[in-house]
Amino acid sequence: MSGLDFDVSHLLAGGLVLVSFMLLYQTRIYALLNVYAAQAFVLSLAVVWQAFVQDKPHLYATAAVAFLFKAALIPYALHRAIDRLGLRREVENVVGIGATMLAGLACVALAIVVMLRIENEADALAREDLAFALAVILLGLLMMVVRRNVVSMVIGFMSLENGLILAAAGAKGMPLVVEFAVAFSVVVALVVIYVFLFRLQDRFGGVDVGVLEDFQGSRR
Amino acid sequence: MNALVGLLLVDLALLALAIAGAIRRNNALVYGGALALSTLGLALALTHFLGRAAPQTLVLPIGLPWLGAHFRLDALSAFFLALAHLGGAVASLYGLGYGRHEQEPGRVLPFYPAFLAGMSLVPLADDAYTFLVAWEFMSLSSWALVTAHHRSAENRNAGFVYLVMAAFGALMLLLAFGVLAGASGGYAFAAMRAHPPGAGVAALALALVVLGAGSKAGLAPLHVWLPLAHPAAPSHVSALMSGVMTKIAIYAFVRFAFDLLGAPDWRWSLPILLLGAATAALGVLSATMEVDLKRLLAFSTVENIGLIFLSLGLALAFKADDLSRAAALAFTAAMLHALNHMLFKSLLFFGAGAVLTATGARNLDRLGGLFDRMRWTSLAMLIGAAAIAGLPPLNGFVSEWLMLQAVLLGPAFPQWTLKLLALAMGAVVALVAALAAAAFARMFGIAFLGRPRSPEAASATDADPTMRYAMAGLAGACLLAGIFPGVLIDALKPLAEAAVGAAMPLQAKIPWTSIAPIAESRSSYNGLLVLIFFVASGSAAAFVIHRVASAAIRRAPAWDCGFPNADPATQYTAVSFAEPIRRVYGPFAFAARAEVDMPRPGEARPARITVHMSDRIWRGLYAPIGRAVAAVATWLNPLQFLTIRQYLSVVFGALLALLLLLAIRS
Numbered sequence: 001m002s003g004l005d006f007d008v009s010h011l012l013a014g015g016l017v018l019v020s021f022m023l024l025y026q027t028r029i030y031a032l033l034n035v036y037a038a039q040a041f042v043l044s045l046a047v048v049w050q051a052f053v054q055d056k057p058h059l060y061a062t063a064a065v066a067f068l069f070k071a072a073l074i075p076y077a078l079h080r081a082i083d084r085l086g087l088r089r090e091v092e093n094v095v096g097i098g099a100t101m102l103a104g105l106a107c108v109a110l111a112i113v114v115m116l117r118i119e120n121e122a123d124a125l126a127r128e129d130l131a132f133a134l135a136v137i138l139l140g141l142l143m144m145v146v147r148r149n150v151v152s153m154v155i156g157f158m159s160l161e162n163g164l165i166l167a168a169a170g171a172k173g174m175p176l177v178v179e180f181a182v183a184f185s186v187v188v189a190l191v192v193i194y195v196f197l198f199r200l201q202d203r204f205g206g207v208d209v210g211v212l213e214d215f216q217g218s219r220r
Numbered sequence: 221m222n223a224l225v226g227l228l229l230v231d232l233a234l235l236a237l238a239i240a241g242a243i244r245r246n247n248a249l250v251y252g253g254a255l256a257l258s259t260l261g262l263a264l265a266l267t268h269f270l271g272r273a274a275p276q277t278l279v280l281p282i283g284l285p286w287l288g289a290h291f292r293l294d295a296l297s298a299f300f301l302a303l304a305h306l307g308g309a310v311a312s313l314y315g316l317g318y319g320r321h322e323q324e325p326g327r328v329l330p331f332y333p334a335f336l337a338g339m340s341l342v343p344l345a346d347d348a349y350t351f352l353v354a355w356e357f358m359s360l361s362s363w364a365l366v367t368a369h370h371r372s373a374e375n376r377n378a379g380f381v382y383l384v385m386a387a388f389g390a391l392m393l394l395l396a397f398g399v400l401a402g403a404s405g406g407y408a409f410a411a412m413r414a415h416p417p418g419a420g421v422a423a424l425a426l427a428l429v430v431l432g433a434g435s436k437a438g439l440a441p442l443h444v445w446l447p448l449a450h451p452a453a454p455s456h457v458s459a460l461m462s463g464v465m466t467k468i469a470i471y472a473f474v475r476f477a478f479d480l481l482g483a484p485d486w487r488w489s490l491p492i493l494l495l496g497a498a499t500a501a502l503g504v505l506s507a508t509m510e511v512d513l514k515r516l517l518a519f520s521t522v523e524n525i526g527l528i529f530l531s532l533g534l535a536l537a538f539k540a541d542d543l544s545r546a547a548a549l550a551f552t553a554a555m556l557h558a559l560n561h562m563l564f565k566s567l568l569f570f571g572a573g574a575v576l577t578a579t580g581a582r583n584l585d586r587l588g589g590l591f592d593r594m595r596w597t598s599l600a601m602l603i604g605a606a607a608i609a610g611l612p613p614l615n616g617f618v619s620e621w622l623m624l625q626a627v628l629l630g631p632a633f634p635q636w637t638l639k640l641l642a643l644a645m646g647a648v649v650a651l652v653a654a655l656a657a658a659a660f661a662r663m664f665g666i667a668f669l670g671r672p673r674s675p676e677a678a679s680a681t682d683a684d685p686t687m688r689y690a691m692a693g694l695a696g697a698c699l700l701a702g703i704f705p706g707v708l709i710d711a712l713k714p715l716a717e718a719a720v721g722a723a724m725p726l727q728a729k730i731p732w733t734s735i736a737p738i739a740e741s742r743s744s745y746n747g748l749l750v751l752i753f754f755v756a757s758g759s760a761a762a763f764v765i766h767r768v769a770s771a772a773i774r775r776a777p778a779w780d781c782g783f784p785n786a787d788p789a790t791q792y793t794a795v796s797f798a799e800p801i802r803r804v805y806g807p808f809a810f811a812a813r814a815e816v817d818m819p820r821p822g823e824a825r826p827a828r829i830t831v832h833m834s835d836r837i838w839r840g841l842y843a844p845i846g847r848a849v850a851a852v853a854t855w856l857n858p859l860q861f862l863t864i865r866q867y868l869s870v871v872f873g874a875l876l877a878l879l880l881l882l883a884i885r886s
Contacts, residue, residue: 107876110880110883111879114883117883138876142872144868145869
């Protein structure tokens with residue numbers, strides 16, 4: 001593999017991790033959606049580059065699906081949902097921003113350490129890609145854990161999916177079926193969460209998941 | 221037609237019948253259909269078995285895609301299929317009458333044919349996957365039947381214990397198959413046969429199979445579900461569970477120990493002999509103490525399973541030491557006892573069901589005097605009780621006698637451990653046979669003789685015709701199998717040849733239906749002669765008594781020891797009958813304590829004797845496990861009440877911990 005191929009894919013995957021940090025940092029909902037759209041855009045660029053480098057035409061389709069759904073459709077739908085809910089609040093963090101960023105850094109370090117251990121068995125590109133993908137996944141999970149608002153939890157979940165797609169695109173020989181399945185799962189998740197959001201708003205007049213806990217039954 | 225295909229079609233038809241039973245809750249349809257199908261299955265299995273046909277195999281493209289479903293019909297599976305279908309046919313005949321008294325037919329009818337199908341599919345399976353699916357099908361459908369009368373808490377508890385034990389057994393069998401298949405994953409039995417496991421693996425697999433098949437068969441200490449589940453199920457289902465399902469478990473054990481595990485080591489036989497002996501002794505002692513008729517029969521099943529395992533252990537030891545004639549004797553005795561136990565235990569459960577239908581009581585101390593009121597049932601029960609007590613000329617005597625003959629060959633063992641153990645086993649078999657005779661004399665005497673102890677027993681009437689026919693047929697079979705055991709022993713020849721590589725000497729050559737297990741000079745038995753003696757001496761005695769004394773049959777008041785109290789409660793009770801045996805074995809086996817509360821001179825209150833008994837196995841093994849599970853569940857209970865974010869944090873934390881482990885370890 002030539003140096004340029006490697007460097008560009010490295011750049012794009014690293015960009016994805018960077019955008020994940022922006023998600024983690026961002027506290028306003030509309031900005032969060034925009035950053036998520038940016039992440040999906042970077043993801044589709046990364047997948048296009050993988051398609052070009054690996055000479056896999058079907059990855060172009062994956063990139064197109066990622067761009068269409070994740071960079072355009074889902075942010076738009078969530079925008080509308082927030083409009084209809086009349087929700088213009090700031091997102092509440094459970095943990096402070098500084099601590100969150102530090103935890104995120106630790107996650108990235110862990111991902112890189114784990115992936116660099118398997119040095120000999122995989123080629124450099126796949127390895128680096130997988131390390132970044134794992135970092136994106138961990139950051140997405142972290143975001144779901146530290147946020148209290150449903151919308152940002154949803155976005156954390158979908159950025160986790162972005163990491164999965166990056167891993168699927170980077171690994172050679174992953175059939176298209178898997179990628180479609182991943183994209184489909186995001187759409188399903190969107191539908192489920194959309195319903196969940198509206199139900200939550202209808203029932204309890206807010207999208208803070210804390211109100212669900214009152215309905216969990218008595219503690220023994 | 222290929223017998224294997226035919227038997228599979230019978231199973232399929234039974235499943236269709238189960239669906240039909242769920243849609244149309246028609247007694248005659250389900251039991252009549254099951255009777256016809258089981259008879260067909262019996263005919264097919266017998267044709268294959270008696271015709272000594274070559275093994276048939278079939279692979280169907282169902283189940284796991286890379287494995288398929290393998291089926292095989294050989295002598296061993298044909299024998300157990302014949303046993304299962306015979307039991308199924310008789311139980312269905314009985315069910316035609318018994319099912320009419322069923323309170324909730326909708327909870328019995330759909331599962332009954334499914335249970336039959338499950339039981340008759342297990343012996344056909346020729347790969348681990350098919351075997352376990354059939355096995356679990358059998359377990360779950362029988363669980364549904366055990367919990368058919370789910371409104372009583374006792375039955376729900378029985379169903380729960382049964383389900384837990386069945387799951388445990390299936391898990392053990394799953395692990396056994398996993399160990400045998402090894403890393404390469406050869407799950408077809410043919411692949412396992414082709415590559416016999418090494419010594420360590422084989423011993424591990426044997427231990428797992430003893431636990432897995434033993435928990436289904438009722439091997440102590442895994443027998444706890446039997447005395448709970450058998451009374452809970454409808455009586456014809458109890459008969460099937462006791463007579464047939466435990467035999468399917470024996471089949472599983474034989475299939476492993478004598479076929480899949482390759483050549484045995486003599487040490488394998490030690491745990492099996494000891495467990496079998498302990499099971500037999502514990503079962504028969506519990507049966508002697510028990511006052512619930514169906515629980516008594518369930519404990520007696522535990523006893524007989526113990527005897528069969530003991531005999532199989534002997535066969536395994538003889539086989540390991542290359543004493544193949546002796547191994548054939550012990551193995552044939554075990555198989556014959558399996559068949560005999562199916563016959564008389566089904567008969568006894570049918571009788572118990574008839575008594576339960578007529579009186580609504582299972583407690584022996586609420587029965588009595590049924591001999592005059594339920595003549596057919598009583599006669600059938602008498603024959604069944606005599607057979608299970610091991611009295612000649614009935615079939616129970618033959619198989620237990622053959623077991624003792626095999627024990628007497630014990631001095632041929634090269635190992636001193638086995639020589640001495642064989643003697644001890646002989647003592648156990650003798651003790652168990654004697655105690656079983658006591659238990660069944662007590663059962664019959666208290667339940668059927670004397671005067672009725674309750675108004676229900678006084679107004680009992682005999683069973684429905686089909687129930688009578690089923691019982692009469694089984695009683696006749698017990699008698700025939702006892703008089704002509706040579707025919708059965710010769711028929712079992714291919715079975716012994718396949719399992720231990722030799723067979724007992726041909727019995728058909730010996731004149732006058734005698735049997736001689738080793739050589740005629742050493743020991744022989746003639747059931748016909750014993751029967752003729754019994755009949756002749758009995759009728760001579762009757763003739764002499766009626767001729768010399770009086771020809772009239774007199775009915776006089778019972779002797780009341782001078783107290784004019786006609787209360788039937790003054791009769792000998794089940795508990796008092798068992799008292800001497802309880803005194804001898806109770807403190808050791810059940811931690812029994814008797815407290816006597818004697819009034820002082822001049823006090824008017826009655827004396828009281830209170831007996832405390834406790835199940836040592838339940839208290840020592842199951843209760844601690846139950847407490848541990850409850851403690852862990854209580855400890856983990858807060859996990860039920862976390863917030864969404866806390867659940868996510870748990871997932872995240874677990875992922876991070878595993879990744880850290882990976883990063884540090886590798």
